[in-house]
Amino acid sequence: MNNEYENNLIFINVNIITLNSKSPKANILGIKNNKINYISDQYSKKNLNRLKSNKTKIIDCNGATILPGFIDSHCHILSYISNLSNLNLNDLKISSIKNIKQELIKYSKKISPGDWIKANGYHEFNLIDNRHINKSDIDKILPSNPVRIKHASGHADILNSLALKSIGIDNNYIEPIGSYIERDDRGEPTGLLINMNSILNNKIPKSDQQQLKKNAERADKDFLSKGITSMQDATYTNSIKRWELFNKLKTDNIIKSRITFMPGYEFLQKFIDAEIKFQSGNNDLNIGPCKIMCNLTDDGLHPSYEILKKIVNFANKNKFPVSIHAIESDVVEKVIQILYEQKQINNNLGLNLRNRIEHCSEINIEQIIKLKESGALISTQPGFIYTNGARYKSLININKQSFLYPIRSIMNYKIPIAASSDFPISDFNPLIGIYSLITRKDSQNNILNKSESISINEAIKLYTYYGAYICSQESIKGSIEIGKLADLIMMNNNPLDMEYENIKELKNLMTVINGKIVWES
Ligand SMILES: [Zn+2]
Structure with missing residues (x-):
């Protein structure tokens, strides 16, 4: 039997949302070592005395609400860390090319001549100019600094002439398949590059170690302050070298949230050779599914259907579930077909793997039904x-708008679905996602497919329980149950009793990971 006594930490005077359907609410919680040791809705003084020892720390929560810690099931941790050194155009609420130029000039005064200027958070949709900024716009104001502006989607960049030159991109440069370089009538690159991330990242000098360490420490506080106790890094360039870097961030205790690291498929063989398997590591840092990119290019699917099929088969054969990036419904459809066929192969082999689709932003009902059969x-x-x-409302065909994020329909088919931010592409605050899951509202109060909204309880579950489930970790975290890891957050209000409009304003008061208080407001 479980030893209820001698808890290290006891929370009292608290509403606890457990997300355990057998006992959804509680008012006293005990933690022993790194696990949840006691939970009950029968608080009494007598009960409390029984549970504590003279070393127990008792926390009076003054009526605050405890939830399981949030799990961000798809994000890019190192990009977030390195972006912290950059000029952030998103935070500056940029509305024109003129604005961008002013900010670039301001920023250039803080650095040495010839140094790289890196900016991020740019989106042409937010500009009154109705076009992308291009290399000549930037050349005119900054002829002697190489400049890279990352697009808000994470899949495009704008470079000025000096930056293009230093990367080696000229009229004769041939881009790799799956990438695109915009050119003018004379064949000269305009500065707009699509899907060239890995090439640019390799050739552009990185911030120095000292700066990166500082950024990582700041990032850690950012994640903890929003209650993110676990994150799944879905970067397709995740190599062994990056895995070692994550190990270092963990052994130096710089990042405290738990991390699941998805190896990129180009590096999978190296992980297999090094005997690093799916779920290798520990509860603090471990290996997740194999990340695969799949995009629609002018030449069709990249990688091609046949190649993608082989990659999925190879990963699954080696007991790695796959996590495939697929956004548009045409791509989603092909990916579902591949996963459906692979499921038959896996069934025959007795392999039970949770293959997943990342984003799956556009999907219709027929595809949802097929997705259910694929087990993804x-x-x-x-x-x-x-x-x-x-942007969706103005750019996406009205007939296709109902295919966007049909979360209610997906859940009606009992397809496990987890939520995430894809940070730094969007804000990592889970409350923003939860708000939009319930209200289906954007930042300007437009409503997208109201019929696809879900309840607050379900929305929280997408950021907790299903975040764990999607990585086969639901037996150890994702809800508040005896024996699970003590990863918790304390909110100033009970989200279940709030007006939905105010959900974004909830404040996290405390973050607990592995039974330790790692952040307090
Ligand atoms: Zn992503």
């Missing part, structure tokens, strides 16, 4: 409804 899971980003709602 989804990681969705409701924060995109909040940030991109206006």
